Structure formats: C-alpha cells, structure tokens
Amino acid sequence: QKEVEQNSGPLSVPEGAIASLNCTYSDRVSQSFFWYRQYSGKSPELIMSIYSNGDKEDGRFTAQLNKASQYVSLLIRDSQPSDSATYLCAVNFGNEKLTFGTGTRLTIIP
C-alpha cells in the first residue's frame, strides 16, 4: 500500500514567521507531488506542484523535494493569518491515482 505521511498538527506559527510543513512518502518511483490548501468547509485548492528534486518557489511559497529521502516540504514565508488552513500533501506513485496525506492543520497567530 502506497502511503503519504504528514504530521497532523496543529502547527502554530507567529505571524510573519516561516511555517514549515513536511510530508514523507513510501515509494521511490513517485513522479509528481502536490500541496493543496483546504480551508474549513471548503474544497482543496492547489498551491504548488513539484516534479523534480530541489526547490520550487512561487511567491511566499517554496516546495522542496528530496526523492532520495522520500521527502517533500512546503515553506510559507511571512506567514499571514489567512494562511491558517489544513495543508494536504498528495503524491502520484507513477500510476493514475493520487494519494493524499491526512493533512497538517496550520494556525498563524497574530
């Protein structure tokens, strides 16, 4: 069974600080990695996708992928209260399915 693991949190970060969210996965052949943000009662919204080792930056968000360590992370710089949400890591294990972690709940403290 292919698995995606996330710390459920809650993770509390002061406003303006860097929030670091982590995700590990079980299979080295994984090809595609995604971070989604989900506000309470809403649908998941894509933040970042990453396909190769290294860092990918988009505004205040940086995704980091290390395939050798089977690890993908999301950094949020200059955290804002509007970043308070649950962050879902999703991995495509080289087939047509998408497997999600259970999510990390992030709270930004003003």
Added chain:
Amino acid sequence: EAQVTQNPRYLITVTGKKLTVTCSQNMNHEYMSWYRQDPGLGLRQIYYSMNVEATDKGDVPEGYKVSRKEKRNFPLILESPSPNQTSLYFCASSYRGGNQPQHFGDGTRLSIL
C-alpha cells in the same frame, strides 16, 4: 469561468435509497475522479476516469459505481447507500491524468441515516 460543479451540495437520505451525485467540468479535461474525505482518514480516491468509457477503481470503490458517457460528466452512484458512506465527497478533474494538478468541486456533504 473554469470550474467543477457538483450537485447536490448537501443531501440527507436513508439507507438503501439509490442516489446519484452529479459532477460536471467545463475545462475539457480528460481525467476525472471522485474522493471521499473523512476525519482522521483524509481524502481517499473512490474511482477515476481517464476518458469517456474508461473508468477504474481507486482505493475505496466498494459500494459505489460511476459512469463516463460524456467527457464533461462523471456521476457517482450509490445504489444501496449505507450509514458508513456518510462523508464529504469531492469530484476533481485534470487535463490528462493522475500525475497532473487536479481541480476540485465544492463538495457534497452526504448523510445516510
């Protein structure tokens, strides 16, 4: 506006009464998928479709059926719903496959009594 539309948004029904949740996308996406989301279990894939008349099981397909007769529509059918299918359901689509970003509908909250 590009979107995935699910209906109904909320439904309360009783055990054994067949129901269908519709999903439609206007982005000409080939890939569509259904997920259920339960507390502590996260999002789990029920079924997916690579294109018209091409569907396959996800991780939790038991008790569900799907069909893909048109590219834009991907209904989820519960022929004999049971209380353990009470959940929040999401439909999603992507341009071509499960290895691409998926766009989600607003969700359907289903309660089976």
